[in-house]
Amino acid sequence: MTTQKENIALMAHLMRRAGFGAPREELEARAAKGYEATVEELLHPEEQPPLDRDEMMRYHPWTWRPGTLPGMGAADWLHDMLNTKRPLEEKMALFWHQVFATGVSKVDHYDDVMDMIVKFRAKGLGDYRELLIEMAKDPAMIYWLDNCENHAWAVNENWGRELLELFSMGVGNYTETDVRECSRAFTGWTILPKLPRGPIGRHDWFFEYREEDHDDGEKTFLGVTGNLNGEDIIRIICDQPATSRFVARHLYNFFVADEAQVPAWSVMPPRDPAAIDLLSTTLVQSNYDIRSTLRVLFHSDFFKEARFARMKSPAEAVVGTLRLVGGAEFPAPGIGNLSRQAGYMGQDLLNPPSVEGWHTGVEWINSGSLMQRINFAAGLVGDVSRPGIKTILNRLQTQGARTSAEVVDSCLDLLGPLEVSQGSRDGLIGFLKEGGDFRWDTAEHIQTSTARVAELLQLIVATREYQFA
Amino acid sequence: MASTSKAPVLVVLQLTGGNDYLNTVIPYTNPLYRDYRPVVGIPEDQVLPLDDKVAFHPAMGPMKPIYERGEMAIIHGVGYPNSPRSHFRSMDIWHTCEPNKLGTEGWLGRATREIDPHKENVLTTVSFGPSLFRALALPGVPVACVDNLDTYGLLPGVSEQRQRSRMLQWFAQMYSPAIGSGPVMDYLSQTGLDTLQGADILKDAPKRYASTVKYPETPIAKKLKGIAQVHMANFGTRIFYCDHGSFDSHSNQHGMHDKLWKDVSEGVACFFEDLREHGVGDNVIMLMFSEFGRRTRDNGSGTDHGAGGVAFVLGEPVKGGQYSEFPSMKAEDLQQGDVVPNHDFRGVYSTILEDWLGLDAKPIVGGTFEKLAYLN
Secondary structure, eight states: OOHHHHHHHHHHHHHHHHSSOOOHHHHHHHHHHOHHHHHHHHHOGGGSOOOOTHHHHHHOGGGSSOTTOTTOSSHHHHHHHHHOSOHHHHHHHHHHHHHSOOOHHHHOOHHHHHHHHHHHHHHTTSBHHHHHHHHHTOHHHHHHTTGGGOBTTBOOOHHHHHHHHTTTSOTTSSOHHHHHHHHHHTTTEEEEOOOOOOSSOOOOOEEEEOGGGSOOSOEEETTEEESOOHHHHHHHHHTSHHHHHHHHHHHHHHHTOOOOOGGGTTTSOOSSHHHHHHHHHHHHHTTSBHHHHHHHHHHSHHHHTOTTOSBOOHHHHHHHHHHHHOOOOSOOTTHHHHHHHHHHTTOOTTOOSSTTOOOOGGGGOOHHHHHHHHHHHHHHHTOTTSHHHHHHHHHHHHHTOOSHHHHHHHHHHHTSOOOOOHHHHHHHHHHHHTTOOOOOSSHHHHHHHHHHHHHHHHHHHTSSGGGBO | OOSOSSOOEEEEEEEETOOOGGGTEEOTTOHHHHHHOTTTOOOTTTSEESSSSOEEOGGGGGGHHHHHTTOEEEEEEEEOSSOOOOHHHHHHHHHHOOSSSOOOSOHHHHHHHHHOTTOOOTTSEEEESSSOOGGGOOTTOOOEEESOGGGOSSOTTOOOHHHHHHHHHHHHHHHSOOTTSHHHHHHHHHHHHHHHHHHHHHTTHHHHOOOSOOOOSSHHHHHHHHHHHHHHTTOOOOEEEEEEEOOOOSSOHHHHHHHHHHHHHHHHHHHHHHHHHTTOOTTEEEEEEESOOBOSSOOSSSOOBOSOEEEEEESTTSOOEEESOOOOOOGGGOBTTBOOOOEEHHHHHHHHHHHTSOOOOHHHHTSOOOOOSTTO
16 A cells, blocks of 8 residues: 555544544645644544534524423434544543443433533543543433432432443442442432423433532542542542543543443453553553544544444434535434434434443444445445545546446545455455446546446445444 | 134234324323323324223324224333333334344244244234344344235336346246355245245235225325235235334324324224134234324423333234223322333233233243233
């Protein structure tokens, strides 16, 4: 591979992981700027312009704080993922949403769950300890994990347990007594107001600390004794080596390569122990600064070599393909339908199936979701009026791609570059060959060639390889 | 199990959004109904009486003959304790049978696993909708999701049929398992080929089908016609699932609820007529349910989220009539303004699982619940 090609391939990889992919022109412009400069730009979203928030308000006012109305929550977020000039900020929101998985199935209010997404944007690249405290005070989280039912006189362990099991340390690193003591420390961390719901919604909630409902007796948590409150618990948690390793593994699973599902982490060693060591050490040395840790991750060899080692999540499959083909930037009618596509593929955004979040990797795939993925992507790449597809056609024409092998290789390159197995490449060429060589000289030939390329692109996004990021 | 030589088939029609029980099976002679429903109440001269106590909504005319034939069980007061009155949560509870924690396994996903433990038929369960209902979700259990039977399959956007079948041939070739490609690629291969196979079988269903029954052009009638087609094609499908909605009638309930029940009743009537015409209705029952009923007192335009609701079980094998009791509407008997459920929905499921599908209900619904005798 030439250096130029390799640079584009690496940039495409970075943008798929640190963002939702990028069209060809953007990849070329970024590759010209350089890898390191692009990493820094991604790590500093605040230097890029924010989105015009009024656009969605103007055309789809129903997406703004839609309360409990089913199916109206995720369109606003989809619009952001498609248009953001701050790809990593949006990707971190998705990352933390998958970790601190909280859903409208119980919270019964899109607004509160969307407020979490806003917090993830603001704090997702910052200090993880601050984010944990933010989550402990988050109204949707408090209701989701019943901390509003956690009283000095009647302890509810739901939040206390999940904080340790799913959000910080992982099973096997604490005792049942620690769960109890942790939960006691969070008594009185509750929400207001507790008014009954109205016909299509209810009042927004706010965090409230109630001194009189807080158990201020002595507690012993992970060997530390004192009159511990919630902040103390989070400080003690973050002093544990298990915590930095757990966060490192989450980052690895999301940004590098598919790991086992979270509940198996206590029994399954990491896929790449050295990578987890590096990320974990960086977290500790940087005082849990996610930005510094991701900088190390994006520059590591294990990251650069992990191309197509992750199954795309449905959100990545939908947004990535839309960004590739273009034409969905304006919030046209139909954005509601677009925002439901990830749900059809098994990732109903803002509504994860449980606090454990979605099972990732190969578990995204079943016969229904695979068909949805393929048909959704094929419908888009088969539309030759899309700007991204026009670009591909123009380049093929400029290159004068003639043989089936040339056209297949060019299309794989321009769609990714996508790496496929020899068997897949042979299949694609075999399909194309029956139509003979391509010609781009007359209007009629261009029309025939265009139709054939549209079919080829649909077959490419139907491959197994296209399902990976 | 019911006495039929053919394997029993279950069709579920979910009335999404919270169907208003009191305006579906109307207690038209109860003066409290008039008191509570000054706006959305249906005048006595318009209702379709079933007896001297209850009547169908006027739009349910097409379904009334089914009841009169004794092929429809009305199950009063269905629900569960402490209804959360939230669409999402309530539907989750119905889908997973987990009222106290978040469940991820669907009750019919579990039933599918029991019926076809070795996954011998990729069409044991077929869902008509764009995505998998949680009731059918269970990791490793294949369920075919059909949005539209006429266009169902991979790459429906390729309109030229010869070209499309060529593409699918190459698709199958590219998905054939190769030695040494690893477990993830192997799994993808198998899933891709299962998908193709399911679609390949299903696409024949409309071709094999002919009927004098003219279904209306409504979304629910289309789905039910699709179900009839797949059932008649004898692919061995045992569970069908579809939904219609939204029944969330907070405002302007009159026009909205009328249209919903007109569409559902016409669709359901055509469906059973179709099965009858072809002599294939003797092993089919249909369950209709909604995630909750609505508030007893109307809100001046519609009705808000409530608790107790009604379920229906229909079909030739069903022992028709009314089961359980209409919950009391007296003010002192209401909870948060709602009629209180007196028959647990897991009892409905248990009746269907045990007395129809011949499965052990306890592990599927998570306990033992009262069954009623409409499938004996």
